Amino acid sequence: MEVLPHHLQELKHLRYLNLAFNDKISRLPSSVTMLQNLQVLNLCGCRSLLEFPKDFNKLVNLWVLNCRDCFALTHMPVGLGELSRLERLSWFVVGRDSSVHKHRGGLSELKNLNNLRGILQIVNLGHLRGTKILSSPSLAFTIGGEANLKGKTHLEHLSLLWDDGNTRKGREEMAACLKGCEEDVQFDESLLESLQPHSNLKTFSVKGYIGRRLPIWMNSLNQLVTLQLAWCKLHHELHHLQGLPILEKLILGGLIELEHMDEDEDVDSWVMNEGAQKNESKPFFPSLKDLALRGCPRLKGWRRKPPQFPKLSKLVISQCPLLTSMPSFPRLDTELELLYSNIQPLLDTMNMSVIGHIVPSSTSCSSSSLYPSSSCEVEGLQYPLSKLKKMHIGGIYYPPKEWLHGMQHLTSLQEIRIDECLGLEETLYWHNISHVPNIKICGKYIKIGGEYLLNEDYWNNFPQILQVWNFLLSYLPLFSLHQLSIYFQKSYL
Numbered sequence: 001m002e003v004l005p006h007h008l009q010e011l012k013h014l015r016y017l018n019l020a021f022n023d024k025i026s027r028l029p030s031s032v033t034m035l036q037n038l039q040v041l042n043l044c045g046c047r048s049l050l051e052f053p054k055d056f057n058k059l060v061n062l063w064v065l066n067c068r069d070c071f072a073l074t075h076m077p078v079g080l081g082e083l084s085r086l087e088r089l090s091w092f093v094v095g096r097d098s099s100v101h102k103h104r105g106g107l108s109e110l111k112n113l114n115n116l117r118g119i120l121q122i123v124n125l126g127h128l129r130g131t132k133i134l135s136s137p138s139l140a141f142t143i144g145g146e147a148n149l150k151g152k153t154h155l156e157h158l159s160l161l162w163d164d165g166n167t168r169k170g171r172e173e174m175a176a177c178l179k180g181c182e183e184d185v186q187f188d189e190s191l192l193e194s195l196q197p198h199s200n201l202k203t204f205s206v207k208g209y210i211g212r213r214l215p216i217w218m219n220s221l222n223q224l225v226t227l228q229l230a231w232c233k234l235h236h237e238l239h240h241l242q243g244l245p246i247l248e249k250l251i252l253g254g255l256i257e258l259e260h261m262d263e264d265e266d267v268d269s270w271v272m273n274e275g276a277q278k279n280e281s282k283p284f285f286p287s288l289k290d291l292a293l294r295g296c297p298r299l300k301g302w303r304r305k306p307p308q309f310p311k312l313s314k315l316v317i318s319q320c321p322l323l324t325s326m327p328s329f330p331r332l333d334t335e336l337e338l339l340y341s342n343i344q345p346l347l348d349t350m351n352m353s354v355i356g357h358i359v360p361s362s363t364s365c366s367s368s369s370l371y372p373s374s375s376c377e378v379e380g381l382q383y384p385l386s387k388l389k390k391m392h393i394g395g396i397y398y399p400p401k402e403w404l405h406g407m408q409h410l411t412s413l414q415e416i417r418i419d420e421c422l423g424l425e426e427t428l429y430w431h432n433i434s435h436v437p438n439i440k441i442c443g444k445y446i447k448i449g450g451e452y453l454l455n456e457d458y459w460n461n462f463p464q465i466l467q468v469w470n471f472l473l474s475y476l477p478l479f480s481l482h483q484l485s486i487y488f489q490k491s492y493l
Contacts, residue, residue, distance in 0.1 A: 009034035021045035052077035064088040076105035108146040117154035126162035144194030162208030219243030253294040292316040301325030330384035340395030383409035394419035407432040
C-alpha cells in the first residue's frame, strides 16, 4: 500500500491503527488527524515515511506512537508535545534546523511529555551540531535542556544517537561520523550534559558522541543495569563511571581513542571502601555479569589493575590488541570470546591460584599452587574458569604453549571454537581438551556430542595424511577408543 485512503476519517471510533513494516508509505494523509479517538498508531519499520501530517496535535487521545526504524523520517510533528496522554514514544527524530524551523518539531516537543515510559530513542542529534545558529556550547545546553529528560521519571530505557540509528552501517562509515572540529567536540559535550535523564533509568545507550568525556551526572544513575557506548570518541579514558553499583551489562564498541578504563586523577577514589583505609579496594563494577569490549584498538586496560570481577558470567573481547591489564574473571560460567586480541588477560586468569580453601596436610602443600599435590586436603576447591561452558578463541597468532595448559580443569566446558590461530598445531595440548564434547577448529567441527568426526571437511584443514595420523596417535585418547573408521579418497593417495 503506497497511499492510505482519504475516507479514513470516517472511522471515527477507530482506536488502533497498525501500518507497521509498510515500506511504500511515504506520507500519511491529513485525514489521520481526524481520528480523535485513536489511541495506538504503529508505524514501526515504515522505512519510506518522510513526515507526519500537519495538525498532529488533534490526536488528543493518542497514548502510543511507535515510529521505530523509520529511517527516512526527517523530523517530528509540531504539536507533538501537546499530546498529554502520550505514554509510549519509541523513536524521536531530531530534524535539521528543527529548533529554528516553525514547521518542524524540535527537542522542545519532549518538554511536557512527562508521562513517557518504557523506551525512548532519540536519533540524529548530530543534526543540531551542524546548525550554525546553535553552534555555541551554551546554546547547545539550552536546546538539550528543553527536552526535560530528567522530568520523565517513568522512563526506563534511553538511547541517545547522533546518527540515524541504522545498524546496517559499516565500520568505515561509522568511523567517518566521529570526525569533527573543536567546536563540534565542545558542542557535543554541552549537549550531552543537558540531556541528563532521571536516576530511575535502567538502560542507557550513547552512539556517535564525539565529546572528550562523559558528563558527571553518569555517576547519579545508580539504578542503571545496562550501559552501552558505541562509536564514541571519548579521548583516552572513561570518566564518571564509578557510581554504578548494580550495573550488570557493559558494552563498549568502536571507542577508537579509548586507552584506559579508569581516570588518572581519580585512580584511588573508586577503589576505596566507604569509611575504609585508602589501601582497601573494592571490586570495579561489583555487580557486572556481562562485559563486551569490541573494536577498541588503543585500549590498554586499567592503569591500576582492580580486583577480580566477582559476578562476571560472560566476557567478549574482540579487536582489542593492546588490552593486557584487566580484572581477572575466574568465576566466568557462561561464555568467553577472545578474538583478534591479546591473550594475556586469559593467561593471567588461568594462572591464578585455585579458588577455595586448601588445608595443608604436609609441608609440600602450598595454597598458592595452581595444581595442588595429592598431599593437600581441598575444601570447596575450584580451578579458575572451572564453571565455564563455552569458549571461542580466534585471531591469535603463535599463542604461547601454556595458553591451554589448564584446559583439563575446565570440566564444565561444553564447546570450544578455535579460529585463525596460526601455529595452533604446534602449541595446542589436544589431550587437555579431549573431555570437551563439541570442538570446532577453523570453521569445522571435529567433535560433536562426544564423537570425533574425521571426514573430508576435516581433512581439508590438514591436507597431509601424515599430520592426521600424528594427530590421532599423539593426541586422541586412543586407550578409550571403541571404534575408528577412516575413509580414503583418491585425491589424498
